[in-house]
Amino acid sequence: MPWLEIHINTNREDAPLIEDQLMEVGALSVTLQDNADQPIFEPALGETPLWSETRVTGLFEAEVDTSTIDSQLQLPTKANFKWHIVEDKDWEREWMQHYNPIQCGDNFWICPSWIAPPNPEAVNLLLDPGLAFGTGTHPTTFLCLQWLATQALTDKDIIDYGCGSGILGIGAILLGAKQVLGVDIDPQALLATQDNAQRNAIAAERFPVVFPDKCSNSPVDVMVANILAGPLVELAPTLTPLVKPGGKLCLSGILATQAEAVQAAYAPFFDFDPVAKKEEWVRLTATKHA
Known part of the structure; x- marks a missing residue:
């Protein structure tokens, strides 16, 4: 089943307000992303920093009436938005396709558990990271x-x-x-x-x-x-x-x-x-x- 996403381009000041509105009109999830290649590597303790240009994305079921959502949202003047269809995929397998063996030493490899090691005679660490950090x-x-x-x-x-x-x-x-x-x-x-x-x-x-x-x-x-x-x-x-x-x-x-x-x-x-x-x-x- 496909999904619908609304992408709203805004700034850091208005992003929290837009996030709240999307949840109120029935978004299944809301994501805030950098919209201008401005990395935030490590926030200070207790801070939740946002980017000066932020994209707020709301995910909806495909059957939602987008015109009704548009009319319910009260977006700031400078914010602009667009709806997108999201293809339904097996996202776990999609990620797995792009994770390949990594050589960390002359005789030491990190290998996804679903791929045969490039060098069977080397020290091969078989890894399925799941939800934890470290690939x-x-x-x-x-x-x-x-x-x-x-x-x-x-x-x-x-x-x-x-x-x-x-x-x-x-x-x-x-x-x-x-x-x-x-x-x-x-x-x-x-x-x-x-x-x-x-x-x-x-x-x-x-x-x-x-x-x-x-x-x-x-x-x-x-x-x-x-x-x-x-x-x-x-x-x-x-x-x-x-x-x-x-x-x-x-x-x-x-x-x-x-x-x-x-x-x-x-x-x-x-x-x-x-x-x-x-x-x-x-x-x-x-x-x-x-």
């Missing part, structure tokens, strides 16, 4: 995987803080780590991590997953945390004691402009390597003082 396509995840592929992880204990899909922890185990503890605030992430670990034939006891309040206090050899700059700064007092003296720290989810602030939060206890950058994102790695 390897985002620069922050790729930078962490690339770093893990260069480390001596054999028999190491690791914490994957903010584990998402479990991609970093699973990669570490496949590269030789003894055990990884996955930590996340999102129940969906913990489920996705467990599913992906099982898909890669990793026993549950090698990759247990917990909420932050259940995280072990025992220091580990390697800490990886691919979150965002703000939470990483706030978590510095929590993460620092969880790394053994001489242990490794890998932080990502950080914009290049935020690198100094994150480094400053950990610098009293860690010696940092040169910053690794991909597009506008960076990865910070460091060794804890002995």
